[in-house]
Amino acid sequence: MAAIYSLYIINKSGGLIFYKDYGSAGRMDTNDSLRVASLWHSMHAISQQLSPTTGCSGIELLEADTFDLHCFQSLTGTKFFVVCEPGTQHMESLLKVIYELYTDYVLKNPFYEMEMPIRCELFDINLSQAVQKDRVAMLGR
Amino acid sequence: MVPKIDKLVNVLSTADKDVANFQVKLYDEMTTIEGLTEDGMYDATTMMATKLDLIREFFTMPNHHRKRDLIMAPVGPRSGDAIFANVERVNAELFTLTYGATVRQLLTDLEEVEEVNKQLDQMGYNIGIRLIDEFLAKSNVTRCVDFRETAEVIAKVGFKMFLGVTATVSNWDADGTCCSIILEDNPLVDFVELPDTCRGLYYCNILSGVIRGALEMVSMKTEVTWIRDVLRGDDAYELQVKLLKQVPEEYPYKDDE
Amino acid sequence: MQFFGGSEISPSPPVPTASSNNAHMMYVFNRNGVCLLYREWNRLLHTLNAQQDHKLMFGLLFSLKSLTAKMDPTNAEKGNLGVPQLSGQGCSFHSFRTNTYKLSFMESPSGIKVVQWNFLDLGHALPSTSGIVDLAYGGITYMEMIFVSNEQAVLTQHRKECIFVDLGSDFILQFIVVVWLVDLIEEFDHIILVTHPRTGDLRESLKYIYNLYVEYVVKNPLYAPGTPIRSELFNTSLDHLYSFLATKVQSLQMEACSSSSLAGIQLQLRMSCADTFC
Amino acid sequence: MIGVGKIKQYSNVLDKPLSKGKQEVSLSAFAFLFSELVQYNQTQVDNIAELERRLEDAGYAVGARVLELLCHRDKGNRRETRLLGILSFVHSTVWKVLFGKVADSLEKGTEHEDEYMISEKELLVNRFISIPKDMGTFNCGAFVAGIVRGVLDSAGFPAVVTAHFVPVEGQQRPRTTILIKFAEEVLASFSLIMTLFL
Numbered sequence: 001m002a003a004i005y006s007l008y009i010i011n012k013s014g015g016l017i018f019y020k021d022y023g024s025a026g027r028m029d030t031n032d033s034l035r036v037a038s039l040w041h042s043m044h045a046i047s048q049q050l051s052p053t054t055g056c057s058g059i060e061l062l063e064a065d066t067f068d069l070h071c072f073q074s075l076t077g078t079k080f081f082v083v084c085e086p087g088t089q090h091m092e093s094l095l096k097v098i099y100e101l102y103t104d105y106v107l108k109n110p111f112y113e114m115e116m117p118i119r120c121e122l123f124d125i126n127l128s129q130a131v132q133k134d135r136v137a138m139l140g141r
Numbered sequence: 142m143v144p145k146i147d148k149l150v151n152v153l154s155t156a157d158k159d160v161a162n163f164q165v166k167l168y169d170e171m172t173t174i175e176g177l178t179e180d181g182m183y184d185a186t187t188m189m190a191t192k193l194d195l196i197r198e199f200f201t202m203p204n205h206h207r208k209r210d211l212i213m214a215p216v217g218p219r220s221g222d223a224i225f226a227n228v229e230r231v232n233a234e235l236f237t238l239t240y241g242a243t244v245r246q247l248l249t250d251l252e253e254v255e256e257v258n259k260q261l262d263q264m265g266y267n268i269g270i271r272l273i274d275e276f277l278a279k280s281n282v283t284r285c286v287d288f289r290e291t292a293e294v295i296a297k298v299g300f301k302m303f304l305g306v307t308a309t310v311s312n313w314d315a316d317g318t319c320c321s322i323i324l325e326d327n328p329l330v331d332f333v334e335l336p337d338t339c340r341g342l343y344y345c346n347i348l349s350g351v352i353r354g355a356l357e358m359v360s361m362k363t364e365v366t367w368i369r370d371v372l373r374g375d376d377a378y379e380l381q382v383k384l385l386k387q388v389p390e391e392y393p394y395k396d397d398e
Numbered sequence: 399m400q401f402f403g404g405s406e407i408s409p410s411p412p413v414p415t416a417s418s419n420n421a422h423m424m425y426v427f428n429r430n431g432v433c434l435l436y437r438e439w440n441r442l443l444h445t446l447n448a449q450q451d452h453k454l455m456f457g458l459l460f461s462l463k464s465l466t467a468k469m470d471p472t473n474a475e476k477g478n479l480g481v482p483q484l485s486g487q488g489c490s491f492h493s494f495r496t497n498t499y500k501l502s503f504m505e506s507p508s509g510i511k512v513v514q515w516n517f518l519d520l521g522h523a524l525p526s527t528s529g530i531v532d533l534a535y536g537g538i539t540y541m542e543m544i545f546v547s548n549e550q551a552v553l554t555q556h557r558k559e560c561i562f563v564d565l566g567s568d569f570i571l572q573f574i575v576v577v578w579l580v581d582l583i584e585e586f587d588h589i590i591l592v593t594h595p596r597t598g599d600l601r602e603s604l605k606y607i608y609n610l611y612v613e614y615v616v617k618n619p620l621y622a623p624g625t626p627i628r629s630e631l632f633n634t635s636l637d638h639l640y641s642f643l644a645t646k647v648q649s650l651q652m653e654a655c656s657s658s659s660l661a662g663i664q665l666q667l668r669m670s671c672a673d674t675f676c
Numbered sequence: 677m678i679g680v681g682k683i684k685q686y687s688n689v690l691d692k693p694l695s696k697g698k699q700e701v702s703l704s705a706f707a708f709l710f711s712e713l714v715q716y717n718q719t720q721v722d723n724i725a726e727l728e729r730r731l732e733d734a735g736y737a738v739g740a741r742v743l744e745l746l747c748h749r750d751k752g753n754r755r756e757t758r759l760l761g762i763l764s765f766v767h768s769t770v771w772k773v774l775f776g777k778v779a780d781s782l783e784k785g786t787e788h789e790d791e792y793m794i795s796e797k798e799l800l801v802n803r804f805i806s807i808p809k810d811m812g813t814f815n816c817g818a819f820v821a822g823i824v825r826g827v828l829d830s831a832g833f834p835a836v837v838t839a840h841f842v843p844v845e846g847q848q849r850p851r852t853t854i855l856i857k858f859a860e861e862v863l864a865s866f867s868l869i870m871t872l873f874l
Binding site: 225228229231233235238242243267272328 | 698700701703705706710711712715716717735742745773774775776800819
């Protein structure tokens with residue numbers, strides 16, 4: 001039972017820098033995930049453009065038939081979004097935890113080049129623990 | 142079994158106490174507060190986990206007080222002290238000595254003091270563009286649009302959160318695009334005296350770079366210069382931050398798209 | 399006449415939540431992306447001119463639909479991005495929320511889209527009276543969608559289930575557009591509701607609009623398809639209801655809307671509004 | 677249900693000794709500075725060995741100062757003369773000051789007489805660092821190796837000090853071992869002292 005299907009991280013120009021699948025049917029190949037990322041980036045921007053009032057920071061939650069998509073955008077423009085089962089709780093706080101893991105294990109890694117794809121072993125290790133723990137919390141309920 | 146909240150474990154830190162069922166008791170108490178959502182409970186528990194006395198108090202609080210404190214407590218920008226108390230810290234000497242070694246390395250590599258100043262500023266910029274995300278994540282700052290507000294937050298919260306020192310913001314100019322940040326303390330400079338071969342060196346130039354880099358990432362182009370530097374005989378460390386341009390992210394799609 | 403396989407409009411919509419977010423917008427597009435209807439109440443920000451705004455909105459819907467179909471984690475073969483979907487085919491989205499507004503979206507089997515917006519009242523006072531916005535006629539011709547006509551639009555169980563969920567708890571009646579449509583066009587396909595971020599599930603209200611709209615549209619031979627909605631009656635009723643709801647009504651109980659004839663529906667609506675007017 | 681605990685390593689505030697006015701900065705401040713130091717040095721070298729050497733040099737300067745500070749502060753200026761004394765000084769006092777804890781272990785090398793090893797499950801400087809595969813056995817701990825060499829050298833125990841990743845089975849992350857290889861003369865005098873007492 002995968003509450004979380006997949007996680008994407010996009011840099012501020014819409015390039016996909018991280019994609020992890022946690023068990024959706026038919027894993028997306030790389031160009032598809034790249035296209036999804038850049039499409040989401042433009043949709044997110046357009047949604048701000050169409051806001052009936054000022055101060056809109058773009059889509060935070062998209063509800064679809066078979067999944068919810070929670071998106072967090074940092075003030076520096078980096079977007080973290082997770083695809084999960086409809087109605088999954090605590091996705092905002094999980095995204096916040098992932099954002100902090102990004103500031104620790106990616107931005108503090110001297111071998112990570114800004115805006116480039118993330119290949120940091122420590123980020124992967126800590127991320128899978130965070131997602132695992134979150135899933136346990138959900139299952140535990 | 143309910144996963145224990147690490148912070149609760151640490152705060153209670155009594156080995157035999159089964160934190161999990163204590164957590165359930167706390168949770169049941171919270172369900173009596175109508176209007177407190179699941180996320181609200183989660184945040185409330187995490188917040189309480191940092192204050193042992195608050196937990197004790199919580200059980201004795203009448204319900205409407207609980208509601209007022211738990212729900213109404215806005216999760217606004219957290220104070221520098223609160224964050225500093227909660228982050229992992231290291232002895233300042235390690236930081237100071239490492240910085241000293243860095244400057245020494247630059248002095249040997251570049252010889253010219255002016256080059257070292259530039260390199261330090263660039264290194265600071267490289268740190269700033271990365272550090273800003275941690276600052277935003279930990280300080281719950283939701284908007285960085287107004288330069289005045291941002292400068293205040295960076296000085297008050299940022300310097301405290303990272304360097305454990307307090308900084309004040311003053312002498313704003315008329316239109317609020319230029320101010321000074323004065324550091325009451327500066328961990329970079331313990332045990333440092335500049336030999337006269339280093340005349341003209343801005344030893345702490347990394348700090349100006351950090352501020353410039355951090356602000357640029359929230360679309361504020363600035364110029365940061367030293368006004369006063371104790372190592373050069375002044376009575377305090379004072380940086381001037383001048384807003385050059387606020388770069389609004391333009392709408393990425395031209396009309397014909 | 400039953401719509402969508404006999405699902406009833408559920409009995410009484412619950413009381414709208416207290417927060418009066420009295421500004422919202424509504425778009426109706428036909429399957430070719432033509433914006434048949436655009437209404438706004440107290441929209442403060444117009445970053446684009448009407449034509450761009452509608453074009454962008456339709457583009458957003460089209461892309462989000464293909465994105466969600468592509469990202470559907472429950473079925474393996476996903477087709478590729480950007481290819482138009484048969485209406486009702488593949489996973490689609492029904493709402494998204496930003497920090498300032500919530501957009502609810504419904505697509506009829508024939509592919510027409512209705513969007514209704516509401517934006518978060520950010521604390522500053524909003525003008526209570528709402529001017530009548532004449533419909534900007536936005537024409538997008540480049541997108542071709544293949545639609546299955548209504549008769550054969552056999553909705554798969556899955557699909558139907560997601561559009562017509564049971565009534566959400568805080569269903570805000572004030573966005574229900576009571577529609578006395580006389581001269582409307584052939585089926586409109588897309589209903590988009592933009593409401594307050596904390597607004598609950600509005601698919602039911604969309605369904606309600608759609609039922610009324612199709613009921614009158616289908617029955618209205620006068621209207622030439624593809625031309626904008628000029629129904630005076632429609633516009634006045636919209637504003638009348640809107641300004642009324644925005645200011646006074648706290649709760650407006652609607653009896654179960656039976657699927658009886660045209661008149662039945664109309665009567666019932668008037669009755670329910672009437673008793674709250676006096 | 678109550679949500680899950682924060683994943684961040686939450687250091688236990690309650691048992692962190694409240695230093696009597698001892699100044700602290702956030703680990704992040706050090707981590708960002710150290711990361712920049714590594715990146716700067718990467719631009720100055722063209723191979724990994726050189727990068728390690730430069731980090732070590734930077735560490736050496738830190739080590740020399742640490743010894744001064746600590747001797748002045750703690751030992752009332754009495755110099756440590758015994759080999760084991762200086763090793764345990766590094767393993768505990770120096771480690772505590774710089775990294776807030778005593779090193780996990782101090783062992784004597786098994787193969788060679790003149791080798792000692794200080795090991796740490798998670799060396800502070802490596803806390804956030806992921807080494808790319810193509811950099812082989814490179815270890816930023818070279819900086820700490822430099823610190824150790826700086827302390828030992830200034831205390832009159834010249835040695836060659838290197839940092840190595842040592843895989844730990846059952847752990848995803850290897851630990852770091854600081855290998856200390858004392859110079860000839862150090863051992864000579866050490867064995868001389870030993871013979872005197874035997």
